[in-house]
Amino acid sequence: xxxxxxxxxxxxxxxxxxxxxxxxxxxxxxxxxxxxxxxxxxxxxxxxxxxxxxxxxxxxxxxxxxxxxxxxxxxxxxxxxxxxxxxxxxxxxxxxxxxxxxxxxxxxxxxxxxxxxxxxxxxxxxxxxxxxxxxxxxxxxxxxxxxxxxxxxxxxxxxxxxxxxxxxxxxxxxxxxxxxxxxxxxxxxxxxxx
Numbered sequence: 280x281x282x283x284x285x286x287x288x289x290x291x292x293x294x295x296x297x298x299x300x301x302x303x304x305x306x307x308x309x310x311x312x313x314x315x316x317x318x319x320x321x322x323x324x325x326x327x328x329x330x331x332x333x334x335x336x337x338x339x340x341x342x343x344x345x346x347x348x349x350x351x352x353x354x355x356x357x358x359x360x361x362x363x364x365x366x367x368x369x370x371x372x373x374x375x376x377x378x379x380x381x382x383x384x385x386x387x388x389x390x391x392x393x394x395x396x397x398x399x400x401x402x403x404x405x406x407x408x409x410x411x412x413x414x415x416x417x418x419x420x421x422x423x424x425x426x427x428x429x430x431x432x433x434x435x436x437x438x439x440x441x442x443x444x445x446x447x448x449x450x451x452x453x454x455x456x457x458x459x460x461x462x463x464x465x466x467x468x469x470x471x472x473x
Contacts (some may be wrong), residue, residue: 280339282394284336284388287414288393288470293456304314309442310321312372313390316374316414317322318375319376319377320374321374321375321376322372322373322374322375322389323372323373323375323386324335324370324371324372324373325342325344325350325370325373325386326345326368326369326370326371326394327342327343327344327345327368327369328342328343328344328366328367328368328369328373329341329343329352329361329365329366329369330342330343330365330366331361331362333366333452333466337352337463338362339356340352340358340361340362342361342371343400344456348384349383350353350373350384350385350386351384351385351386352373352385352386352387353376353385353386353387354386355386355388357388357389357390357391358388360391360442360471360472360473361388361391363468363469363470363472364391364393364471364473366402366436367393367394367396367469368393368394368395368396369386369391369392369393369394370391370392371386371388371390371391371392371395372388372389372390372391373386373387373388373389374387374389375411377390383412393444396446396467398446400446400447400467402444402445402446402469403417403419403425403444403445403446403463403470404419404420404443404444405418405419405420405423405425405442405443406418406440406441406442406443407415407435407438407439407440407441407443408439408440409436409439409454413432413433413436415427415435415436417435417443417445417463418444423459423461424458424459424461425445425459425461425462425463426460426461426462426463427462427463427465428450428462428463428464429447429462429463429464430465431465431466431468433450434468435465435468438470438473439471441470441471441472442470442471442472443469443470443471444469445463445465445467445468445469446465446466446467446468447463447464447467448463448464448466449461449463450463450464451465
């Protein structure tokens, strides 16, 4: 049975508890800073290589940064493209997500850019367009048209509409039908998205 003086102190204790809770919560959002100095919701740029770990269907997509930090990459349409770029050097712009477990930061990639290959060649990224009978074009995001030539032309003919990267010997620009056109004799390519 409660005594009368205990009943009087309950409202006081309740008020004190609420005051402490409110003061503790008034500091705003406190980001969790990891060992590598990044906080949740920071937007960062990281350069490194993409790698897949584990086995299907339980694969984990990682970005191995040049400084040795590993970042988990969340699942998204961009992450699906990154899986096909395994082993390539790239720079990603990403938002830091709350850590899932452990000390490995998780990233939501917003944008990525392919860096030069070990040969020094910088890949050109675009979509394959074909025109009968066998013209193959690579159209970049900036609407630059590259006429594809060389041994891989017939291979890329089968990738109509796909997003790819290519490297090779470049010529141009020249003006054809009022449009600035360049040629690339493709020596290497990779599929990014069908």
